Amino acid sequence: MGVAAAALCGSLTGCSSLKELTSSSKPLAGAGVPKATPSASPSVSPSAAATGDAVVAKQPARPSGPLDTGSVVHRLKQGNFTVQLTYWTSDNAKLYAAESDKTLNVAAHIEDADSTHRVAVSTFQVTQDDGTKRVVAATDNGRFDVTPPYPYNTVVALPPATAGATRLTLSVRLDLLVETTPKSNSYYRSTALDTLILPLLTNGAPE
Secondary structure, rough: OOOOHHHHHHHHHOOOOOHHHHOOOOOOOOOOOOOOOOOOOOOOOHHHHHHHHOOOOOOOOOOOOOOOOOEEEEEEEEEEEEEEEEOOOOOOOOOOOOOEEEEEEEEEEEEOOOOOOOEEEEEEEEEEEOOOOEEEEEEEEEEEEEEEEOOOEEEEEOOOOOOOOOEEEEEEEEEEEEEEEOOOEEEEEEEEEEEEEEEOOOOOOOO
């Protein structure tokens, strides 16, 4: 042991050797220990409620309707002949709502029949059902010749529907008088029934 070491050891009570001194040395508290870095808090986006933004429920889309393109043709088989019904409108049917004006044009003519048997329309009727109330929208009684090639044409103004209605179901009825044999002036009745459904806008639903 050198003089400097002996002097150091002599000045420290209970130190028997330099080896004991150096072997008992410990790092200072906290020395060499890396400081903990606080973890970043996860970012939290404000909720709709916190920002005051109301959540707007998406309105159901309006289903497409037969008059969205302006016209539609239905064919009704009546025994040995066919009644062709053509519906059309100059309105924008995509904008129909319960309270809006609706004008419907209807044309009926006979197909697959000869012109020797006379045919006449005796009743034309349209009934409107909006799911809450059912009303007769139009009735036409008479004797209207529809022997080919003559058609039957009429215009129907539909009444306003119940507020909140989502669609109109139109029931169309044509009573036909068909000559039994040519020039016999004897007729039998044939009734043609058809249905036309018009979807309606509700609560601002998109087209």
